[in-house]
Amino acid sequence: MQENNKRRIYADNAATTPVLPEVVEAMLPIFYDNWGNPSSLHEEGRRAARTLETARATAAGVLGCQPEELYFTSCGTESDNWAIKGAAYAAKGRRNKIITSKIEHHAVLSTCEALEKEGFEVKYIGVDQDGLLDLDELRREVDDKTAIVAIILANNEIGTIQPISEIAEIAHKAGALCFTDAVQAVGSIPVDAKELGVDMLSLSGHKFGAPKGIGALYIKKGVRIKNLIDGGGHERGRRSGTENLPYIVGLARALEIAQERMGDMRRVAALRDRLIEGLLSIPHSRLNGHPTKRLPGNVNVSFEYVEGESMVLWLDKMGIAASTGSACSSKSLDPSHVLLAIGLPVEMAHGSLRFSLSHANTEEDVEYIIAATREVVEKLRRMSPIYPGA
Amino acid sequence: MQENNKRRIYADNAATTPVLPEVVEAMLPIFYDNWGNPSSLHEEGRRAARTLETARATAAGVLGCQPEELYFTSCGTESDNWAIKGAAYAAKGRRNKIITSKIEHHAVLSTCEALEKEGFEVKYIGVDQDGLLDLDELRREVDDKTAIVAIILANNEIGTIQPISEIAEIAHKAGALCFTDAVQAVGSIPVDAKELGVDMLSLSGHKFGAPKGIGALYIKKGVRIKNLIDGGGHERGRRSGTENLPYIVGLARALEIAQERMGDMRRVAALRDRLIEGLLSIPHSRLNGHPTKRLPGNVNVSFEYVEGESMVLWLDKMGIAASTGSACSSKSLDPSHVLLAIGLPVEMAHGSLRFSLSHANTEEDVEYIIAATREVVEKLRRMSPIYPGA
Amino acid sequence: MVYSEKVMDHFMNPRNVGEIPDADGVGTVGNPKCGDIMKMFIKVNDKGIIEDVKFKTFGCGAAIATSSMATELVKGKSIEEALKLTNAAVVEALEGLPPVKIHCSVLAEEAIKAAIADYYKRRGIEMNFTLSEHSCCERECDRKK
């Protein structure tokens, strides 16, 4: 991967994960051999159709839902768009309000903003300093005009995990649908659609070892939403487009593997805690996100007097892949809306680093990250005109 | 592929094509090695971003457009939805009319029907007995209330190729956008977006050797349409969702190969013509689609007194993969809307077969298909209560 | 859409295909416009037993398979027993049918009944059952919601 043979630590698993070799292995026979169109009547098609339904059943088993409740999409973003736009358009005229949070992924936020422009009322619920949703505000806002409550299960930047069952109950009391963006959660923590009690749940393969470009939306039996993509009637008439069988098989395989390895997440959480401890030993730093209710791999720390991008670039040079926040924000200069929502001053929001660990990381990785980050922060502070220590 | 080692002829390339080994080869290093998120700042991300833009440039080169005019999507269906809904919503209030044809793919038809339900006026232009659009009707219908004219470049069932440049001119005279569904055309005939003069053009990888689950939409510089999928701002803010780099690379590679092999399409067209000749030697048969303005691989013939599905199943048993029409219609029992649009009686529409040939087919394949089809038609006619010869 | 092995067997090797020139009852249901027509021939002995049954069908795989299975299910049965044939029994005997193809089993049931109705008519016996008035196409539309 690197030009030279230097140490390389990938600690940006929230942005994307390497495709698991087992997943590539599961996909290869589909590429080479089982490339039929599942809608075709002939043997090539029937074989593909059987493989498709086997994969759907496997995935549904891991997610705790019926195979008929699982719809494959092209990514987490599509799932988020479909769930929210689909619910909003289905309720148009009757229920015109959408409730979400201030710490959603852009796939949800931009969707809500688009609906706002079309005339829907959108309410963005706040969070406390740890990133937990303000349930009182939610209770006050959910009413009989609310079409959907869309809350992220585990935040992609700060890792905070929300009490989704409770949120779903609040939504349901008012007759509203409850959707959760579980893109960061699936693969990292056990996610059971039925137990959570939500009506819809989105996930994306590339966050747990499947490739980028495959996602799914769980839609509880009986829940009616509008289609986002109309056409030939694939996915039981709800998401058209010839099915991406290799990736669907890959996603199912990756889910199985994630389930098998869920026990190992305790080790990952221990690495996370050691990393947090080490980073907080650097002066003028603070942890972002909930101290315990957080994803096992997520570490988000702000360092005063330095800026995030330059830290990421230096860490990269030192062999560590990390990020300033969500990957997509690499194109934006605005400070993270999530960090602002938890009350971080703008200056501090500019100086935050996210490490997201996986099974593949080791204790040595963590110690190296701590040492490297300390070096980088010191180096950048030395050239910072606002660092009082200088 | 088959349980036994019997001869197997794949003649359903309009439904989907096998993934080319060269394409798998191009994708493998991306799966194994270049799996970074193109939005990430670090080396893994930057490397992926470079690969993404190289692939975009390659694809754009083949399609005769600028790289910035090409947007990757998850399939032909998504591209069709995006183009038409995007144009309709962008023009809402000013231009409320959508013009399409009676022989579109369901990805276009169902999209138009959905928009009709939302209050847009949709006009479905008819075709002549060969499947060519009624340009006079089009001229009469296009007006200053027309947002978009959406016409399929080459039909997926009968292969008829439309005079799209002329259609685009008619649309532009009235200030309407022109979109063409080129899903069946790209890879089979030279398609140059600029030369065609359209504003938008859709394509799908799995029709020319890339996998199912990757498509693209050409949007001419300056053409503004609404997003279908909002989010993190990928694809220059117009199609969000982490990019499916392996398939994008595969699509670019497949386009290159299709271009290299375009010369061989003359041979495919000769096979097509021989197949048509052979099938028409079976009594009570007729060719559907234009005799010359048709895709080089497309053969569509109706046989009286027999039903399509049972022919397909028998041919499958005899080692031939064919279809009754569009693959997705395998789930529907309605006779093909395309065959009805060219004036075929319903009974005949039920008895049609589509063979779609590719580079991989040979003269022996064609002779075998002719002989097998004759046998199947005779067998089924013998048990048909309406066959006068019995 | 995947057919069971049983369906494929009855489609590829349909039982009782053909005509009975001196049939005691002949029934035709369906419509070429709808994509399927079934014609059933029955030979009934003086004990009221269906001694022989044959069919000719224009239609999809399921239409042929359900025709074949329906003939098998009534062959050797009494008229009364044959009248109890339901489309569900045909589906079950075929080990299932794809949802869009259930109408074929209805058609097969009706084809048998139409042949029996014809047999009754020829004998001047009053019918104790009714034939469906729907055309297949209407049934189609009913099924879609």
Next chain:
Amino acid sequence: MVYSEKVMDHFMNPRNVGEIPDADGVGTVGNPKCGDIMKMFIKVNDKGIIEDVKFKTFGCGAAIATSSMATELVKGKSIEEALKLTNAAVVEALEGLPPVKIHCSVLAEEAIKAAIADYYKRRGIEMNFTLSEHSCCERECDRKK
């Protein structure tokens, strides 16, 4: 977002980092809220030549690289020449910048000018140029349409 090699070089090995304790002019532009602040120090000899220049920057890779490049471009130049420095020249010398990062080059140009303005002020020379009134954030918003 990919930086050129030149940008990466100036980011990783920034030229002229530091402070000049007895500087003849010091200029600070930017705002920590916007994510970048540049502070420039110049030492001007009696011929009006910028003999030495140093900077300290809080900011992204481009902020550091443009600061570094701007100092290189004015070092050894006369004040008049230094005043002709444009952000475009900085971008060009860096072999390009991603569009979202162009504002950093503007900031670097302004930092140089602010240091010169301070030098003029200290000398009591009237300024023949104006400093931008925009904060970096406003520029940001201007750029987005």
